[in-house]
Amino acid sequence: MKKIALLYNQELEKYKYAEYHPLKRERIIYTMQKIKKYSKGAYDNFIVNPASIEEMSLYHDADYIKYLYETENDKTKYIPKKYEIGTTDNPYFKGIFSTSSIHIGAVNLAADLIVKENYTDAFYFPGGLHHAKKNYAWGFCFVNDPVYAILRLLNYKKRVLYIDVDAHFCDGVADAFRNDPRNKKDLLILSFHESGDFLFPGEGYIEEKSSINFPLYPGTDDYTYLLNFTKVFNYVFDKFRPDVLVVQIGADSSKFDILSHLNLSLKGYLNIIKIINEKKANKIWLGGGGYNNKFTSCAWSSAFRLVLGDIKVGDIKHNIKDQRAFSYAKENYNFLIRNIF
Numbered sequence: 001m002k003k004i005a006l007l008y009n010q011e012l013e014k015y016k017y018a019e020y021h022p023l024k025r026e027r028i029i030y031t032m033q034k035i036k037k038y039s040k041g042a043y044d045n046f047i048v049n050p051a052s053i054e055e056m057s058l059y060h061d062a063d064y065i066k067y068l069y070e071t072e073n074d075k076t077k078y079i080p081k082k083y084e085i086g087t088t089d090n091p092y093f094k095g096i097f098s099t100s101s102i103h104i105g106a107v108n109l110a111a112d113l114i115v116k117e118n119y120t121d122a123f124y125f126p127g128g129l130h131h132a133k134k135n136y137a138w139g140f141c142f143v144n145d146p147v148y149a150i151l152r153l154l155n156y157k158k159r160v161l162y163i164d165v166d167a168h169f170c171d172g173v174a175d176a177f178r179n180d181p182r183n184k185k186d187l188l189i190l191s192f193h194e195s196g197d198f199l200f201p202g203e204g205y206i207e208e209k210s211s212i213n214f215p216l217y218p219g220t221d222d223y224t225y226l227l228n229f230t231k232v233f234n235y236v237f238d239k240f241r242p243d244v245l246v247v248q249i250g251a252d253s254s255k256f257d258i259l260s261h262l263n264l265s266l267k268g269y270l271n272i273i274k275i276i277n278e279k280k281a282n283k284i285w286l287g288g289g290g291y292n293n294k295f296t297s298c299a300w301s302s303a304f305r306l307v308l309g310d311i312k313v314g315d316i317k318h319n320i321k322d323q324r325a326f327s328y329a330k331e332n333y334n335f336l337i338r339n340i341f
């Protein structure tokens with residue numbers, strides 16, 4: 001029997017990045033509206049409390065967190081480009097600290113619900129900010145909530161598999177655990193993403209040792225993605241046998257996304273969710289990227305309803321739309337399976 005938690009705090013709706021910025025609060029607002037309107041299965045709502053400055057400094061540098069706090073409360077403290085804040089990607093905005101403290105508070109609560117309250121699934125759609133670095137903002141992300149989710153679970157002595165299906169490589173998460181002795185022992189990081197040759201952050205190559213990376217060629221379609229994802233994810237899951245999955249379900253791998261060049265349909269995307277959902281392990285689900293508000297809110301609310309058991313998704317067709325992307329993935333699969341573990 002599933003026990004599902006949905007975490008949120010409407011305070012987040014008060015704040016937005018710069019007007020031009022592709023990361024929009026609407027995708028989250030629409031997701032939550034659709035969930036409220038259409039969900040039939042049982043779940044519990046939780047209003048997230050912000051984390052304290054001390055809790056926020058567990059991974060990020062205390063000076064960096066202090067700067068977020070000070071600049072939100074006194075704009076005269078803001079220095080353009082300091083800690084990469086005030087760049088085109090990472091604009092300075094009102095709520096820079098408040099939103100960050102909610103994101104970290106949310107994943108701490110998610111881990112507590114899973115470990116102490118027997119929840120099987122905890123969702124936090126505004127999270128999944130997988131690029132933020134230890135002491136600077138990066139790739140639209142100011143704090144790295146997936147890192148906090150993983151750290152809390154590791155502290156509870158859980159074996160954690162982090163899976164990231166965002167179109168972009170999770171460089172912030174990989175950096176956080178690159179030299180951590182628990183990586184590859186109690187933690188595995190698995191990322192499917194568009195190759196760094198074509199997309200930010202220009203990393204996540206298959207030879208990388210600190211995470212299991214599966215780069216995809218632009219144009220990768222449902223069939224190529226799922227053929228490889230199913231085999232690699234099943235292999236990794238069965239070998240590693242995690243207690244908890246932390247899943248970043250960025251929806252920017254869709255064919256409607258304005259930033260990436262992957263070619264997934266809604267059905268393809270939901271098949272990824274289905275495969276992950278079928279595994280017997282507890283799960284923390286985090287949002288991530290997604291720059292088409294309509295697709296993202298539809299994909300995430302549908303993912304939630306799929307986990308609730310409200311909806312089912314049919315299998316995708318055996319149809320290779322892009323031969324070059326198929327061959328690229330095949331070569332990567334052959335390399336990975338020879339070198340994994």
Ligand SMILES: [Zn+2]
Binds near residue numbers: 166168252288
């Ligand atoms: Zn992304």
